[in-house]
Amino acid sequence: MSSVICENIIKIYKSGEITSVALSDLSIHVNEGEFRVIAGPSGSGKTTLLNLIGAIDTPDAGRIIVDGEDITKYTEEQRIEYRRRKVGFVFQFFNLIPYLTALENVEFPMIVIGIPREQRKKRAIELLKLVGLEHKKDNKPNELSGGEQQRVSIAVALANDPPLILADEPTGELDFETSRQIVKLFRDLHKELNKTIIMVTHDFSLAMYADRISILRDGKVIETLSPAEKDLASILYVPKENIWESLEARKKALEDEIRRLENDFKNGHITLDQLVERYLRIKRELDSIESKLNEMKI
Ligand SMILES: Nc1ncnc2c1ncn2[C@@H]1O[C@H](COP(=O)(O)OP(=O)(O)O)[C@@H](O)[C@H]1O
Numbered sequence: 001m002s003s004v005i006c007e008n009i010i011k012i013y014k015s016g017e018i019t020s021v022a023l024s025d026l027s028i029h030v031n032e033g034e035f036r037v038i039a040g041p042s043g044s045g046k047t048t049l050l051n052l053i054g055a056i057d058t059p060d061a062g063r064i065i066v067d068g069e070d071i072t073k074y075t076e077e078q079r080i081e082y083r084r085r086k087v088g089f090v091f092q093f094f095n096l097i098p099y100l101t102a103l104e105n106v107e108f109p110m111i112v113i114g115i116p117r118e119q120r121k122k123r124a125i126e127l128l129k130l131v132g133l134e135h136k137k138d139n140k141p142n143e144l145s146g147g148e149q150q151r152v153s154i155a156v157a158l159a160n161d162p163p164l165i166l167a168d169e170p171t172g173e174l175d176f177e178t179s180r181q182i183v184k185l186f187r188d189l190h191k192e193l194n195k196t197i198i199m200v201t202h203d204f205s206l207a208m209y210a211d212r213i214s215i216l217r218d219g220k221v222i223e224t225l226s227p228a229e230k231d232l233a234s235i236l237y238v239p240k241e242n243i244w245e246s247l248e249a250r251k252k253a254l255e256d257e258i259r260r261l262e263n264d265f266k267n268g269h270i271t272l273d274q275l276v277e278r279y280l281r282i283k284r285e286l287d288s289i290e291s292k293l294n295e296m297k298i
């Protein structure tokens with residue numbers, strides 16, 4: 001179980017002449033063993049916040065204290081270690097390796113930290129059992145349903161027994177009933193395994209399963225409440241046209257960014273590794289925006 005304290009976080013993205021303030025003086029306090037939902041409209045800074053807590057990225061100002069340590073002061077090596085052992089990530093698009101079986105996918109993070117073969121196999125099977133998928137252990141991701149793939153992703157996130165689970169719209173690609181089952185699984189895991197879970201969702205019917213809900217607006221936490229405290233619908237409701245417009249604008253900005261990246265690479269300003277890493281991150285967000293836009297067309 002981890003406790004997470006973010007104090008006065010500022011995060012500004014600069015690409016070329018355009019700057020965009022993603023987080024502006026954001027503070028949030030997540031208790032040890034809490035199941036916290038972060039909710040808010042598209043572009044409010046939810047993904048940025050999770051990336052900072054997960055040490056995928058660093059803030060421009062402010063402190064992030066996880067279990068008493070300021071992770072913003074970590075060296076690159078300490079950050080890698082932190083990502084491997086302290087945090088389990090679950091994303092909207094099930095980040096599974098397509099040519100490995102469910103079992104091998106769960107074993108993968110344990111290979112990275114050097115757990116012996118027999119031990120990791122045993123643990124991987126236990127984890128698949130825990131998420132109700134032992135019988136599908138030899139299936140590859142494309143032989144599993146969306147809900148099953150997300151269950152495997154959760155088992156992967158748990159592989160190295162991290163005290164902190166970060167989930168960014170983990171039900172974004174799933175139908176309502178499957179989404180509800182996945183969120184219930186998070187809730188059960190949080191109780192049984194004593195994990196601190198921070199989950200981003202824009203679906204307030206799912207936010208009800210959390211201990212507390214923090215509402216993000218324009219890069220700030222504007223409110224933190226218990227599910228019973230308020231009519232969440234009225235806080236989270238954003239007119240559909242506004243969502244559409246902001247998604248279209250973000251999509252265009254991301255496409256511009258890909259073009260800039262390609263230019264930077266051609267001109268030798270960044271390495272191939274940097275190109276691939278940044279491209280994959282942008283592509284993940286583009287995929288998620290496109291799926292939201294498609295959903296709204298129906
Ligand atoms: N890599 C980036 N480069 C430039 N701007 C970004 C980048 N990532 C996010 N942003 C901007 O930061 C703000 C917050 O984005 P994000 O954290 O992705 O929001 P959310 O996950 O709530 O939709 C948005 O205005 C977005 O346009």
Ligand SMILES: [Mg+2]
Nearest residue numbers: 046047048168
């Ligand atoms: Mg996001």
